[in-house]
Amino acid sequence: MIDKPSRRQVLFAGSAAAAAGLSAPAFGQHDHHGHGDGEVFATEKKLGRAVAQATGDDIRFPEVRRSENGLLETTLRLAYGPTDIDGEKAVAMTFEGSYPGPTLIAQPGDTIKIRLINDLDDVTNLHTHGLHVSPSGNSDNVMLVIQPGETFDYEISIPQDHMPGTYWYHPHVHGLTYPQVGGGLAGALIIEGGLDALEGIKDRVDQLLVIQSAEFDDTNTIVPVDNQDIHRQTRTVNGQINPTLRIRSGEVQRWRLVNATAETFLMIGLEGHPLYQISKDGNAMSRVVKHERLLLEPGTRADVLVKGHMFSGSWELRKMLWLGSERQYEPDELLATLVVEEGEAVTDHQIPNELIPLGEDLRGLPVDKKREIRFDVVRGQPGGTKFTIDGKQVDMGRVDQTVKLGAFEEWELINDSPEWHPFHIHTNDFQVVAVNGVPVDEVLSFEDTRGIPPNGSLTIRHRFLDFTGKYVYHCHLLFHEDHGMMGIVEVVE
Numbered sequence: 001m002i003d004k005p006s007r008r009q010v011l012f013a014g015s016a017a018a019a020a021g022l023s024a025p026a027f028g029q030h031d032h033h034g035h036g037d038g039e040v041f042a043t044e045k046k047l048g049r050a051v052a053q054a055t056g057d058d059i060r061f062p063e064v065r066r067s068e069n070g071l072l073e074t075t076l077r078l079a080y081g082p083t084d085i086d087g088e089k090a091v092a093m094t095f096e097g098s099y100p101g102p103t104l105i106a107q108p109g110d111t112i113k114i115r116l117i118n119d120l121d122d123v124t125n126l127h128t129h130g131l132h133v134s135p136s137g138n139s140d141n142v143m144l145v146i147q148p149g150e151t152f153d154y155e156i157s158i159p160q161d162h163m164p165g166t167y168w169y170h171p172h173v174h175g176l177t178y179p180q181v182g183g184g185l186a187g188a189l190i191i192e193g194g195l196d197a198l199e200g201i202k203d204r205v206d207q208l209l210v211i212q213s214a215e216f217d218d219t220n221t222i223v224p225v226d227n228q229d230i231h232r233q234t235r236t237v238n239g240q241i242n243p244t245l246r247i248r249s250g251e252v253q254r255w256r257l258v259n260a261t262a263e264t265f266l267m268i269g270l271e272g273h274p275l276y277q278i279s280k281d282g283n284a285m286s287r288v289v290k291h292e293r294l295l296l297e298p299g300t301r302a303d304v305l306v307k308g309h310m311f312s313g314s315w316e317l318r319k320m321l322w323l324g325s326e327r328q329y330e331p332d333e334l335l336a337t338l339v340v341e342e343g344e345a346v347t348d349h350q351i352p353n354e355l356i357p358l359g360e361d362l363r364g365l366p367v368d369k370k371r372e373i374r375f376d377v378v379r380g381q382p383g384g385t386k387f388t389i390d391g392k393q394v395d396m397g398r399v400d401q402t403v404k405l406g407a408f409e410e411w412e413l414i415n416d417s418p419e420w421h422p423f424h425i426h427t428n429d430f431q432v433v434a435v436n437g438v439p440v441d442e443v444l445s446f447e448d449t450r451g452i453p454p455n456g457s458l459t460i461r462h463r464f465l466d467f468t469g470k471y472v473y474h475c476h477l478l479f480h481e482d483h484g485m486m487g488i489v490e491v492v493e
Contacts, residue, residue, distance in 0.1 A: 074104070108159065120148060205251070281446070406463070
């Protein structure tokens with residue numbers, strides 16, 4: 001075997017040292033609890049630490065529940081209780097006792113029927129993040145409130161022309177989204193088709209990586225989110241700590257990355273290997289984009305291709321140092337280990353270039369209406385910190401934006417605060433056409449979640465197609481959302 005280069009290649013040089021050597025405090029995303037002091041914690045087995053030692057276990061995948069003959073019919077029970085995390089007994093909030101929950105797989109045109117059983121002590125509901133489906137009735141309706149002990153039957157119809165890709169599901173009751181997602185309630189949802197049939201992608205190994213983050217105490221019980229320190233959280237991939245992924249030299253694999261955390265920005269880097277992005281938020285990209293580092297804001301997904309290194313050995317998948325703003329900081333941490341196995345190299349796997357055409361580029365077209373929407377964090381006022389949109393905290397009985405069905409609109413999202421806010425809107429995806437007022441050179445895909453820069457702006461365009469009803473837009477830092485940074489849009493005939 002030829003020895004591979006140093007464990008720290010150029011991509012990773014100095015990142016951990018920088019994280020350990022920062023003199024400034026490590027600030028969290030919000031103001032309501034302690035935030036640590038910049039320490040990079042030593043590795044040990046307890047879940048109550050930021051990163052544990054490698055177990056040597058190969059990556060495992062959540063149970064798959066797949067549609068048949070156009071129907072996916074299943075039950076999801078939400079409960080606080082025992083689960084398995086990295087082979088250890090733990091206590092958390094889960095779907096079906098699994099951390100993360102089962103992976104749901106359907107196809108365009110299918111119907112998804114979910115019997116939701118609420119065995120939590122609080123109200124809850126279900127949101128299918130990123131799906132272009134009805135926001136009303138018993139579909140993806142976040143206005144619904146399912147009481148403790150209650151069972152509710154969801155029925156979600158997937159349009160025939162729905163974009164295939166990687167999505168996810170989680171609770172979305174206002175005021176409880178942060179503790180429930182942060183408590184463990186998340187699972188992947190995949191719509192098959194599209195890129196799956198493309199040469200260079202079809203028949204490749206397909207790895208799902210659901211990334212979660214939570215703090216556990218010394219008994220491996222999840223700490224209530226209001227008492228969590230985001231820099232003492234355990235980062236897991238499919239409920240494992242530093243699992244092992246395997247690849248052959250020259251082999252191309254597809255990895256579906258899901259940021260299912262409540263408020264963690266993930267700067268993803270893979271030692272010795274570029275990440276070739278092919279999809280964003282479930283939407284196929286028009287061409288492959290090569291990254292040395294790829295930022296996943298909370299709620300976002302990215303499908304990437306990885307090609308096994310020419311050298312056999314082990315390589316680190318890391319959440320790298322990220323300094324988003326004065327109040328937002330993420331240290332460098334190990335997420336998983338990629339093992340390039342010894343043996344004959346694969347020689348016929350290539351990274352494709354062209355993918356799926358965008359379909360419609362919304363830049364330069366006349367819009368029906370322009371809106372300006374302002375996000376802000378107001379501190380130092382009586383009553384504590386307020387997270388606002390257009391100077392108001394959300395009122396679930398108030399409509400903030402009324403839009404006609406079929407309208408084509410441009411929204412300028414202005415961030416009046418000095419920190420990032422990942423903007424997310426339900427039901428209808430958007431195109432980013434400008435950042436900080438500067439037009440983008442190329443639009444590669446539609447998106448459903450994108451960060452608004454500190455004291456900056458994001459200009460998006462979107463068509464309000466197919467569905468009337470009320471749904472929400474908000475910051476996907478879920479503490480911010482639960483504490484006011486959300487608005488309601490109503491699409492009317």
